[in-house]
Amino acid sequence: MSAPSVIPVIAIDGPSASGKGTVAQRVAHVLGYHYLDSGAIYRIAALAALQRGINWQDETALVHMVHDLDIRFSQGEIYLNGAIITEAIRTEEISRGASEVAVHPALRRALLSLQQGFRQLPGLVADGRDMATVVFPDAQTKIFLTASAEIRAERRYKQLMEKGIHANLAEILQDLQARDARDSQRSAAPLLQSANARLLETSQLSIDQAVQAILEYSRSDNQFL
Numbered sequence: 001m002s003a004p005s006v007i008p009v010i011a012i013d014g015p016s017a018s019g020k021g022t023v024a025q026r027v028a029h030v031l032g033y034h035y036l037d038s039g040a041i042y043r044i045a046a047l048a049a050l051q052r053g054i055n056w057q058d059e060t061a062l063v064h065m066v067h068d069l070d071i072r073f074s075q076g077e078i079y080l081n082g083a084i085i086t087e088a089i090r091t092e093e094i095s096r097g098a099s100e101v102a103v104h105p106a107l108r109r110a111l112l113s114l115q116q117g118f119r120q121l122p123g124l125v126a127d128g129r130d131m132a133t134v135v136f137p138d139a140q141t142k143i144f145l146t147a148s149a150e151i152r153a154e155r156r157y158k159q160l161m162e163k164g165i166h167a168n169l170a171e172i173l174q175d176l177q178a179r180d181a182r183d184s185q186r187s188a189a190p191l192l193q194s195a196n197a198r199l200l201e202t203s204q205l206s207i208d209q210a211v212q213a214i215l216e217y218s219r220s221d222n223q224f225l
């Protein structure tokens with residue numbers, strides 16, 4: 001069999017707290033691939049805007065701003081203009097802000113090449129909302145990872161409690177549903193299952209089972225390269 005002519009990508013899209021990040025990082029680790037957390041990039045844009053007093057609705061100012069940002073991912077930390085912001089982008093305020101700035105088409109275009117730059121040998125696992133539809137439409141393996149809103153809210157609740165962060169399950173569910181609606185209903189690159197993506201419903205699956213399913217899909221897709 002001849003070597004693949006393009007750098008392989010496994011694109012994993014899905015709603016908030018569906019487990020994309022956890023599962024994508026494990027798949028990347030097993031395969032020795034690079035990993036792109038595209039949501040972190042929208043979170044950084046929201047945080048940078050907040051720090052500079054730029055309104056999340058101001059598309060022109062946001063686009064201007066992102067051209068001046070130095071974003072780096074290194075050894076598990078995320079840097080913005082040299083400062084570690086790994087935890088600062090995980091607050092509920094920034095989660096909402098990321099979903100709000102992400103509605104702007106010009107901002108999404110401005111962040112496209114940064115994301116595509118992660119496609120490097122030997123391969124990439126990328127997670128987000130539009131990995132399979134817009135950023136890597138030629139990805140070899142496309143997964144739409146989801147779980148019921150109630151299960152996702154419980155997982156997020158448990159995740160926050162484990163970090164010692166006080167949380168309210170009903171509020172988390174409400175917030176997830178609001179973010180799902182904004183991410184799915186926007187006109188620019190909405191969250192949707194790409195026509196050729198496999199649906200992976202993990203409400204009844206463990207993390208390991210989800211990882212194994214994706215590795216299996218990837219193996220099977222690679223047979224046809």
Ligand SMILES: Nc1ncnc2c1ncn2[C@@H]1O[C@H](COP(=O)(O)OP(=O)(O)OP(=O)(O)O)[C@@H](O)[C@H]1O
Nearest residue numbers: 015016017018019020021022155159202205206207
């Ligand atoms: N199949 C699963 N079974 C049980 N828990 C899971 C499963 N998948 C993920 N989790 C847990 O759910 C929580 C949320 O997962 P994760 O942060 O990876 O979601 P996400 O989709 O990347 O979220 P976001 O889009 O908000 O960044 C984590 O604590 C993770 O360990």
Ligand SMILES: Nc1ccn([C@H]2C[C@H](O)[C@@H](COP(=O)(O)O)O2)c(=O)n1
Nearest residue numbers: 038039040042098099102128129130
């Ligand atoms: N490819 C992407 C990734 C993320 N977003 C937006 C929508 C999300 O609500 C927000 C935060 O993402 P998360 O860290 O929860 O994955 O960023 C997007 O529009 N496109």
